[in-house]
Amino acid sequence: MYKAELNFDSDFNEMLIQELSDYNYSVDITESSDKIKMKYFNFKRRLIQPIKRQIFISKEFTCPPELLVGLDIVKTKFINGENITPHLSKNLTNLDFNDSLLNDWGIYHLHLGTQLEANGSGFIERTGPVLFVRIDKEKALFIGVMPHGSWTKQQMIKVIHDNWEASISSYRMKDVIGLVHVPTDDDIKVMRKHGINSGVEIEPGVVYLPIGGGLTSAKTSIEVSMAIIRYNELLKQLEDLVQNNLQEIGQEVFKKSGRTDETLSIKLIIQDHEYYAVEQTTGLAFQLGKY
Numbered sequence: 001m002y003k004a005e006l007n008f009d010s011d012f013n014e015m016l017i018q019e020l021s022d023y024n025y026s027v028d029i030t031e032s033s034d035k036i037k038m039k040y041f042n043f044k045r046r047l048i049q050p051i052k053r054q055i056f057i058s059k060e061f062t063c064p065p066e067l068l069v070g071l072d073i074v075k076t077k078f079i080n081g082e083n084i085t086p087h088l089s090k091n092l093t094n095l096d097f098n099d100s101l102l103n104d105w106g107i108y109h110l111h112l113g114t115q116l117e118a119n120g121s122g123f124i125e126r127t128g129p130v131l132f133v134r135i136d137k138e139k140a141l142f143i144g145v146m147p148h149g150s151w152t153k154q155q156m157i158k159v160i161h162d163n164w165e166a167s168i169s170s171y172r173m174k175d176v177i178g179l180v181h182v183p184t185d186d187d188i189k190v191m192r193k194h195g196i197n198s199g200v201e202i203e204p205g206v207v208y209l210p211i212g213g214g215l216t217s218a219k220t221s222i223e224v225s226m227a228i229i230r231y232n233e234l235l236k237q238l239e240d241l242v243q244n245n246l247q248e249i250g251q252e253v254f255k256k257s258g259r260t261d262e263t264l265s266i267k268l269i270i271q272d273h274e275y276y277a278v279e280q281t282t283g284l285a286f287q288l289g290k291y
Contacts, residue, residue, distance in 0.1 A: 088111075089109065129148065179201045242286075256284055266280065
């Protein structure tokens with residue numbers, strides 16, 4: 001009877017740590033498994049993947065004249081699928097930072113400088129007003145240019161509703177008259193500080209739940225927390241899949257290599273979203289599926 005030495009959760013976290021290392025971020029490997037995943041998924045959520053996107057500009061959009069050149073640079077980068085990272089918040093360098101605007105409303109803010117900072121940070125020069133934008137895989141929705149710190153201005157939700165209602169329709173509450181208490185922008189700020197979610201009523205009868213997925217009581221992203229749960233379940237399912245097919249795997253190892261040791265050392269490898277169980281002494285890979 002074959003036995004397996006495997007720990008797919010540890011293997012998965014090793015891959016996450018390596019990818020963060022590729023971005024020049026270090027992670028304490030002694031941290032808990034879920035903490036490592038939290039750092040990784042939180043970081044990846046705050047990035048904007050460099051793929052070509054169409055730009056849509058709200059009818060209310062304005063931009064100070066002195067920032068028009070920086071705005072054009074950002075537009076060009078979105079259209080060409082270039083790297084937007086230099087325009088993001090410097091808090092990106094803090095793997096534990098929770099972007100409450102992004103987590104609550106799914107909105108990024110981008111700085112509109114035209115030159116990289118002289119200190120070698122890799123970030124563009126910071127600007128007072130910043131561009132607020134909501135993105136998906138195909139589109140960049142330019143909401144407006146507003147002062148840095150406008151994180152809780154519910155007007156942004158109204159702009160999205162007025163210009164691209166279909167993009168957030170799944171978050172609109174159905175058959176409601178309105179909120180008992182309509183929060184002010186300052187109320188939103190206080191609630192986020194304490195990890196409390198709130199609906200946004202942009203006009204009577206039009207109420208949206210958090211269009212960025214919302215916050216946990218720990219002020220982390222609910223979407224990130226759900227991703228951790230999904231991957232933990234998946235990793236357990238993949239381990240079970242290997243265990244349920246271990247005898248066939250062992251026989252294949254024997255046929256290919258003549259190896260008779262009944263204890264198989266198996267490691268999880270992911271390539272192009274395909275999951276493999278790799279027997280370590282022979283290098284034989286067994287396909288587990290694409291997820």
